[in-house]
Amino acid sequence: MKIPAHAPLHLLHTAAVGTLATHARQPEGFPYPSVLPFAPDALHRPTILVSRLAEHTHNLHADPRAGFLAVDAPDGDVLGGQRVTLLGRFEPVDSSPERVRRYLRYHPDAERYLVLGDFTFWVMKLERLRYIGGFGAMGWLDGAELDRLPPLAASEEDALIAEFGRRFDGAGGVELLGIDRYGADLKRDGVRRRFVFDGVGSDIETLHAALDICIDRHAD
Incomplete structure (x- = not known):
């Protein structure tokens, strides 16, 4: 079915929190969901800041394949709201000044975690995504279809x-x-x-x- 132009992209900029589903190590292979804040990067991909001790971080080191769900349901009607499920691989990235500045604009409270030195940034490399925006507005996209234009520097x-x-x-x-x-x-x-x-x-x-x-x- 037809997906409204750029609807998944805008949703990833609207939601502040997402659900990360990694592959559990124990019991092996089970989906392991966790909720955490994220910020979109210049390519609109989820950027997460996670502790090295967190179970989902250990899972990602063992298997970087993951799902990520973002939802916008301000009135509490989840089934009637917008949601997008992303499939791809999370990769650790450096804490460059540009990345830190951008993430802290979205989540200023995260500065206390960065001070600890135990937290690292990971970014999702998209392969596929499924967007649902209501009746008749749903479907699959390849990761490259989310945005074909070069990002702002x-x-x-x-x-x-x-x-x-x-x-x-x-x-x-x-x-x-x-x-x-x-x-x-x-x-x-x-x-x-x-x-x-x-x-x-x-x-x-x-x-x-x-x-x-x-x-x-x-x-x-």
């Missing part, structure tokens, strides 16, 4: 956030978390929100115009 996103961040703060206390070619991730009153651009931000000028519209719509 970290330096470009950082520059846009530095330029527009204070303006968003003046627009009713809205916090700017992240920017990509299709939308902006915002936080207001502790709740993450996704602002979908009217068109694709193919260049910096287009992104500037889209962010100006976003600020106007969120101004009190």
Whole structure:
């Protein structure tokens, strides 16, 4: 069935928490689900911060294949809400300054875990995903179909956030978390929100115009 354009992508920027399903070591082969926060990277893939001592981390070292479920059901109606199940492999990645800055914008409380030195970042390399958005809006996609455009460079996103961040703060206390070619991730009153651009931000000028519209719509 037909999937609305970019619906799974926007959902991965809306949900703050996901369910990670790894392969248990004991008893061997059973699915091992756990719930944890995540942030989308520049390619919209889940980035997780996990303890080296956690059972799911041990599972990933033994077998990196995993499932990841993200749901958006703000009214509690899970079956009527949007959800996407991702299939792929999680890979450990370094704690680069760019990755740390981006993750902490989405989850500032995670700074206390980074200080411990026991936590590492993992990113999911997507192979397949299944999106369900309601009646008649569901289906499978290959991982490469999630976004075929080149992502914004970290330096470009950082520059846009530095330029527009204070303006968003003046627009009713809205916090700017992240920017990509299709939308902006915002936080207001502790709740993450996704602002979908009217068109694709193919260049910096287009992104500037889209962010100006976003600020106007969120101004009190």
